[in-house]
Amino acid sequence: MAENYFGEDVAARYDNPDWEMFDPAVINPVVDLLADLAGDGPALELGIGTGRIALPLAQRGVPVHGIDLSEAMVARLRVKPGSEQIGVTIGDFARTRVDGEFAVAYLVFNTILNLTTQDEQVACFQNVAAHLRPGGCFVIEVGLPDLQRLPFGETIRPFHLSETRLGFDEYDVVNQGLISHHYRAVDGKFEKWSIPFRYVWPSELDLMARLAGMSLRDRWSGWKGEPFTSESTKHISVWEKTGV
Numbered sequence: 001m002a003e004n005y006f007g008e009d010v011a012a013r014y015d016n017p018d019w020e021m022f023d024p025a026v027i028n029p030v031v032d033l034l035a036d037l038a039g040d041g042p043a044l045e046l047g048i049g050t051g052r053i054a055l056p057l058a059q060r061g062v063p064v065h066g067i068d069l070s071e072a073m074v075a076r077l078r079v080k081p082g083s084e085q086i087g088v089t090i091g092d093f094a095r096t097r098v099d100g101e102f103a104v105a106y107l108v109f110n111t112i113l114n115l116t117t118q119d120e121q122v123a124c125f126q127n128v129a130a131h132l133r134p135g136g137c138f139v140i141e142v143g144l145p146d147l148q149r150l151p152f153g154e155t156i157r158p159f160h161l162s163e164t165r166l167g168f169d170e171y172d173v174v175n176q177g178l179i180s181h182h183y184r185a186v187d188g189k190f191e192k193w194s195i196p197f198r199y200v201w202p203s204e205l206d207l208m209a210r211l212a213g214m215s216l217r218d219r220w221s222g223w224k225g226e227p228f229t230s231e232s233t234k235h236i237s238v239w240e241k242t243g244v
């Protein structure tokens with residue numbers, strides 16, 4: 001089982017309405033696209049967390065089931081109105097199977113990178129394909145590694161600097177490894193939280209999809225269908241289950 005980096009302390013501060021990711025202007029386009037792809041079919045969220053996306057999607061009438069490793073994150077979901085409609089299975093989304101055949105499966109907010117080996121990321125695509133109906137879609141939202149800005153031979157890129165928060169990504173370009181270090185000011189001292197990722201290129205994800213019997217249907221740089229270009233810093237990719 002993968003290691004759980006979303007324990008009680010992280011879960012307790014995850015739902016912060018001041019963060020952009022909780023802004024309805026950010027959430028609504030995500031839910032619009034997922035609801036469109038789901039139609040009346042069920043949706044499977046890998047890494048459902050506290051239900052940031054699953055709850056508004058269920059409110060649109062889409063049946064949603066989630067998988068998550070973290071009991072603490074799911075406990076936060078469970079106290080929210082509307083969560084009683086959402087089924088959750090505790091387990092590793094790379095390999096955990098749930099009942100049902102889904103119209104859409106989705107993995108947002110960089111969460112594919114939480115699988116820190118290529119084998120686990122490949123297994124995740126295969127697990128998703130096994131849950132999708134023919135023609136069903138897998139949607140991933142993930143950032144691109146900031147390697148064009150990493151000076152040759154260096155390993156650290158800052159991603160946030162303010163009086164109360166500091167963030168640095170530490171790259172291991174040999175192994176496609178990335179550790180995000182977060183420092184948060186608490187009572188005049190900085191507390192540190194670090195989490196490991198495996199960064200992955202769009203082309204490698206396309207190959208993982210192909211190995212699992214899926215093919216690329218769309219790739220954008222944003223949830224409103226913005227074009228994906230050489231300057232994009234993230235992508236939304238949609239693969240369709242086409243068979244083996």
Ligand SMILES: C[S@@+](CC[C@H](N)C(=O)[O-])C[C@H]1O[C@@H](n2cnc3c(N)ncnc32)[C@H](O)[C@@H]1O
Nearest residue numbers: 002006047049052068069070073092093109114
């Ligand atoms: C960054 S949060 C995203 C939560 C939610 N999808 C959202 O958009 O707010 C990542 C979530 O994925 C879960 N997670 C990470 N790796 C996992 C794995 N291998 N299997 C299951 N859940 C995992 C974490 O417990 C956490 O709840």
